[in-house]
Amino acid sequence: MMPQDEKVTPQNEGAPVSGAEEEAVPKHTGMKLLVIGLGIAILAMVGLMVYKISERAAESLMDEGDAGPVVAEPAAVPARSYGDFSVERPVGATLVSVSAEGAEMIFHFRSNEGDTIVTLNRLTGEQAKVDVPLVWQKQ
Numbered sequence: 001m002m003p004q005d006e007k008v009t010p011q012n013e014g015a016p017v018s019g020a021e022e023e024a025v026p027k028h029t030g031m032k033l034l035v036i037g038l039g040i041a042i043l044a045m046v047g048l049m050v051y052k053i054s055e056r057a058a059e060s061l062m063d064e065g066d067a068g069p070v071v072a073e074p075a076a077v078p079a080r081s082y083g084d085f086s087v088e089r090p091v092g093a094t095l096v097s098v099s100a101e102g103a104e105m106i107f108h109f110r111s112n113e114g115d116t117i118v119t120l121n122r123l124t125g126e127q128a129k130v131d132v133p134l135v136w137q138k139q
Helices: 029-063
Strands: 095-100 104-110 114-121 127-133
Touching: none
Parallel strands: none
Antiparallel strands: 095 104, 104 114, 114 127
8 A cells, every 4th residue: 555545544534645736835936036136136246346346446556657656754763873982802702692772782792701791881881791600510
């Protein structure tokens, strides 16, 4: 016996057999047209946005010829002239690094006895010297 011929309860006695025309799913033609129309509208809006953006970019490129030359401001302040000062290198030491911060310069010297740090104030010429002894770890 086929499933569509089977009548299990008395409620099914008058029910149409599946596959009959009365039980067909509605086609929702209006809903399909609405979805298709909204999809086309969304694509048109995205296309319009792309067109407007590219149009403005092209206008800005074409207008560049009308503008005068672009003058850039200097990025850094010109160097201030300080006086000439000399820093004596410790005997047997080599200069490792020099760094400048504002009006101060820091000289780092290294020798067999350890490191020496000399700070020079470029405004006044004052020098501060710090000796850092070399420490060997014994195992």
